[in-house]
Amino acid sequence: MNPTPSPGKESGDLHAARAEIIRAAAAILRELDPSLGNTGLEKLIDRTPETRPDSAPLSGERWQDRVIERELAHGATLLDLGCGRGELLSRLILQSGIRGQGVELDSDSVVDCVRRGVPVLQMDIDRGLQEFPDSSFDYVLLEDTLQTLHKPLQVLQDMLRVGRHGIVSFPNFGYWRVRISLALSGRMPRTEHLPHRWYDTPNIHLFTLRDFLDWSESAGVQLVSGFARSEKGVRPLQPEDNLMAEEVLLFLCGSGKSKTTVI
Amino acid sequence: MIPSQQKSDPPDSPGSVGWTESATCRLFDEGNPFPLESGGFLSPVDMEYETYGQLNATRSNAILILHALSGDAHVAGWDRNWKKTGRSWRAQKPGWWDAMVGPGKPIDTRRFFVLCANVLGSCCGTTGPSSLNPKTGIPYGTRFPAVTVGDWVTLQARLLDVLGIQELFAVTGGSLGGQQALEWAMAFPDRVRRVLVLAASARLSVQGLAFNAVGRYSILQDPRFHGGDYYGEAQGPSSGLAAARMLAHITYLSEEGMHRKFGRRLNNRESPEFSFGTEFEVESYLDHQGRAFVKRFDANSYLYITRAMDYYDASEKWGGGDLVAACRRVRSQMMILSFASDWLYPPTHVRDLALALCRVGRPVTYVNVPSSTGHDAFLIETEAVGGLIRPFLECPESAL
Numbered sequence: 316m317n318p319t320p321s322p323g324k325e326s327g328d329l330h331a332a333r334a335e336i337i338r339a340a341a342a343i344l345r346e347l348d349p350s351l352g353n354t355g356l357e358k359l360i361d362r363t364p365e366t367r368p369d370s371a372p373l374s375g376e377r378w379q380d381r382v383i384e385r386e387l388a389h390g391a392t393l394l395d396l397g398c399g400r401g402e403l404l405s406r407l408i409l410q411s412g413i414r415g416q417g418v419e420l421d422s423d424s425v426v427d428c429v430r431r432g433v434p435v436l437q438m439d440i441d442r443g444l445q446e447f448p449d450s451s452f453d454y455v456l457l458e459d460t461l462q463t464l465h466k467p468l469q470v471l472q473d474m475l476r477v478g479r480h481g482i483v484s485f486p487n488f489g490y491w492r493v494r495i496s497l498a499l500s501g502r503m504p505r506t507e508h509l510p511h512r513w514y515d516t517p518n519i520h521l522f523t524l525r526d527f528l529d530w531s532e533s534a535g536v537q538l539v540s541g542f543a544r545s546e547k548g549v550r551p552l553q554p555e556d557n558l559m560a561e562e563v564l565l566f567l568c569g570s571g572k573s574k575t576t577v578i
Numbered sequence: 579m580i581p582s583q584q585k586s587d588p589p590d591s592p593g594s595v596g597w598t599e600s601a602t603c604r605l606f607d608e609g610n611p612f613p614l615e616s617g618g619f620l621s622p623v624d625m626e627y628e629t630y631g632q633l634n635a636t637r638s639n640a641i642l643i644l645h646a647l648s649g650d651a652h653v654a655g656w657d658r659n660w661k662k663t664g665r666s667w668r669a670q671k672p673g674w675w676d677a678m679v680g681p682g683k684p685i686d687t688r689r690f691f692v693l694c695a696n697v698l699g700s701c702c703g704t705t706g707p708s709s710l711n712p713k714t715g716i717p718y719g720t721r722f723p724a725v726t727v728g729d730w731v732t733l734q735a736r737l738l739d740v741l742g743i744q745e746l747f748a749v750t751g752g753s754l755g756g757q758q759a760l761e762w763a764m765a766f767p768d769r770v771r772r773v774l775v776l777a778a779s780a781r782l783s784v785q786g787l788a789f790n791a792v793g794r795y796s797i798l799q800d801p802r803f804h805g806g807d808y809y810g811e812a813q814g815p816s817s818g819l820a821a822a823r824m825l826a827h828i829t830y831l832s833e834e835g836m837h838r839k840f841g842r843r844l845n846n847r848e849s850p851e852f853s854f855g856t857e858f859e860v861e862s863y864l865d866h867q868g869r870a871f872v873k874r875f876d877a878n879s880y881l882y883i884t885r886a887m888d889y890y891d892a893s894e895k896w897g898g899g900d901l902v903a904a905c906r907r908v909r910s911q912m913m914i915l916s917f918a919s920d921w922l923y924p925p926t927h928v929r930d931l932a933l934a935l936c937r938v939g940r941p942v943t944y945v946n947v948p949s950s951t952g953h954d955a956f957l958i959e960t961e962a963v964g965g966l967i968r969p970f971l972e973c974p975e976s977a978l
Contacts, residue, residue: 392939409974416936425945429913429966432973434941436932446933 328546329555332491339495378549379458379484379564380406382542386566387413391453394478396440396470397460400424401433408433416452441465444473456482459562462518468530475536475569484564487543489523489557508561525557531567539566586672588656593680594672595630595655595687600703602626605736608712612733616724622712625737626703627651627695630679631687633743640743641685641971642734642770643675643694644751644758647826647883648875650702653694654679654687667874677960684964685971690747695737697758699725699882707878708809718878720806725882727754727890731761735769745769748971752776752956753923754887760931764896767909774970775914776963777956779927780901780934781891786922789829790884793822797877806878819877820868827867832919832952836860892931901934908935913943913970915963917955943970 345351380403387393389412395404398417401424407413409432417435419425428435441464455478461467462485474481486508487493496504503513511518531538541552543560552563587594604624606612611619628651633640643653654676657668679685679692696704699722707722738746749762749770756778763773782790797803800818808814831839840860844850847857856862897904912935916928925946932944947962949955956963 414939414941416941422945422948425943426965426969429943429945430969430973432975434911434943435945436929436936436942437945438929446930446937448937451937451939 329559332558335495336491339499342499377403377458378544379542379562382549382564383407383456383458383482384411386540387411387454390414392416392451393454393456394418394447394452395456395458396444396474397457397463398424398428398433398435401428401431401435403458404428404433405431440470443469444477447473447477449476450479452478454478454480454482458482458484459486461485462520462522464520467520471536472534475567479568480539481536481567482564483527483567484562485522485527486518486562487524487557487560488521489525490561491558492561494558506561523557524560524563527565536567536569539568541565586676587680589672593682594676595680597658598628598630598652598655598673599658600626600628600651602703603737603740605733605740612729614723615726615728615732618723620698620705620723623698623705623733624703624709625695625698625705625733627693627737628653628673629691629693630654631689631691633691633741637743638745638747639689640691640693640738640746642738642746642749642762643679643685643692644730644734644749644755644762645674645694645697646751646753646755647880647887648823648871649674649755650700651694651696651704652702653692665874667870675957678964678967684968685750686968690971693737693741695734697725697730697883697886698733699879699886701876701879706876707806707882708876717807717809719809720878720881722878722882724885724889726886727757727761728765728895730886731758731765734758734762735766738769745771748772748774750774750776750967751778753778753953754883756923756956757887757890757892760892761890763910763912764892764904764907767907770910771975772970773908773910773912774967775912775928775931777915777917777920777923777928777953779923780893780904780931782887783922783924783927786829787888789825789922790888793825794881794884796821796825797881800877803877806881808877815877816872819872819875819880822880823871823875824864824868827864829922830952830954832921832950834919834950835952835954838950839863901931902937905931905934905938905940908938908940911941911975913945913966915956915966916944916946917949917951917953917959918946919950920953920955922953 384407392414393407395415395417398404398419401417404415404417408415417428417433418438418440419428419435420437420439425435425437455474457474461483464470492506493504496506542549542564543552543556544562545559589596602624604622606621606623608621611621612623613619652673654673656672657665660666660668679687681688685692696702698704699706701708707718709718711718746769749759751759756775759773759775762770797815797818800815802808802813803815803818840863843859845856845859845862850857856865893899893901893904896907914928914932916925918925929944932942935942945966947959949959951958
């Protein structure tokens with residue numbers, strides 16, 4: 316993948332984000348000092364008409380699923396960690412000829428997997444994947460699961476050991492609306508995609524895209540390709556996506572493989 | 579095993595297979611004796627089996643059910659001939675897996691042709707130590723040859739040949755029946771499409787070997803055992819067999835299950851009698867299980883079948899000690915269930931089997947069913963087990 320930053324020309328949604336962030340900063344300043352009228356910050360907002368994107372169409376199917384279905388070669392083997400009710404795996408197995416194996420802890424979800432004909436191991440991936448030998452799958456997938464694990468680092472390392480490639484998707488806590496939500500409300504951010512309260516959220520390890528890329532660089536993990544879902548829809552990962560992406564999907568490999576730097 | 583706590587379906591209810599009759603088939607005779615895995619030959623070999631439902635035109639809807647240590651071919655429904663055969667224990671209850679097998683039940687006899695055969699060495703219709711040795715005219719007793727799980731599966735395959743069934747839609751069984759199901763997957767990978775193993779692993783644990791040893795010891799040391807030649811006597815080694823059964827029952831339960839079922843309650847009294855009688859409820863229960871068992875089971879069969887259970891080791895037999903290598907033989911779609919409080923076939927051992935299959939790229943489903951009822955859970959937790967068996971039998975076939 317070769318992302319092309321567009322210097323000088325700011326995209327519409329980046330522009331909108333900038334404006335809202337400035338308004339948020341001004342609101343915080345006023346909260347600190349209610350006597351403050353105009354903070355002056357608002358002047359920074361370029362008054363060009365807002366191009367509010369058509370609010371991202373969301374079907375029940377996860378966008379990551381469509382990208383994964385497109386990217387995987389027929390006949391590839393896939394281990395889906397935290398496969399849930401097996402929707403993705405069943406499509407991959409029945410329609411795309413993928414040799415898929417799921418791992419899931421939740422009993423009701425496991426029954427749904429069985430119903431779909433998805434082979435599933437009821438196991439706690441937080442307790443390690445040491446039973447799985449090196450490079451035993453073409454791909455190991457952690458879709459929207461990493462942030463729910465007690466030992467995310469261990470699982471990531473195992474994932475890249477067991478799979479020739481790792482696929483990981485997660486909500487980006489650097490997304491600008493999340494930042495604003497925290498900054499403005501002074502409470503843990505709740506958005507459309509992060510609807511939980513602090514005490515009932517399954518998301519126990521919160522990180523941003525940049526945090527993840529920092530880790531992967533230090534760990535010698537290479538980003539093969541990446542995709543982001545922003546308010547405009549799904550597209551290849553862009554340099555500004557630590558701010559703009561609500562969720563990201565990354566294809567990774569351990570070390571010694573083709574390297575593409577994205578950010 | 580514990581009699582099921584559920585209400586049983588009477589023979590005329592829509593969910594029951596109704597009145598059943600067994601059949602017997604001579605699989606081997608003097609001119610064509612059965613070659614045993616332990617060496618040597620046996621003839622004749624007669625096998626008792628039952629079937630429910632209809633074989634379809636393509637002969638592709640057969641499910642073979644495999645019974646456990648003390649089981650028999652009478653899986654479901656009500657034995658029409660219990661008086662004729664003297665199997666009075668069948669008068670009051672249906673077959674041992676009636677909750678799972680019948681019209682509309684998880685193993686649906688409207689869709690599947692279900693069969694189950696009594697294993698070699700048992701005492702429920704198939705040739706065993708209590709059968710007459712044609713050469714001597716007296717029962718074999720301990721002169722009966724050693725039998726193995728492999729022998730049982732070979733004979734089941736032979737029975738299918740006779741019935742004209744080349745390929746099974748599925749095999750399933752729990753405990754020792756689960757080990758037969760696993761043996762099917764490895765011995766006849768091209769003859770079975772789906773394999774469902776319940777409460778069983780690739781081999782019995784050392785602890786399991788130890789329990790079986792004590793059970794046999796109590797039979798062998800019973801003064802009425804007479805080297806196995808007790809047939810025709812007023813009383814065989816029934817106290818030894820009862821003790822073996824009582825011990826086995828403890829291994830089929832769990833600490834928590836026993837606590838829930840009996841607690842430390844005294845048996846029908848307010849205060850202890852300071853005697854060696856059945857003071858506690860749990861003693862009364864075990865006593866009942868022991869007494870009931872000796873009425874229907876033969877001590878020699880118990881010796882032979884527990885030995886088969888001891889010897890079975892799928893990794894040794896098919897992988898030279900390497901379970902992963904053994905799993906390479908498997909071609910069937912696999913589902914393996916353990917039960918959380920089972921300490922006879924502990925979940926970790928059962929899971930190792932599933933992981934070994936996964937390691938060689940076989941699609942496998944493994945579920946650890948939550949239960950406090952110990953090893954017997956595979957018979958008792960009918961809702962949870964049925965909730966997995968039904969979708970496994972109905973789901974689309976996954977490619978290898």
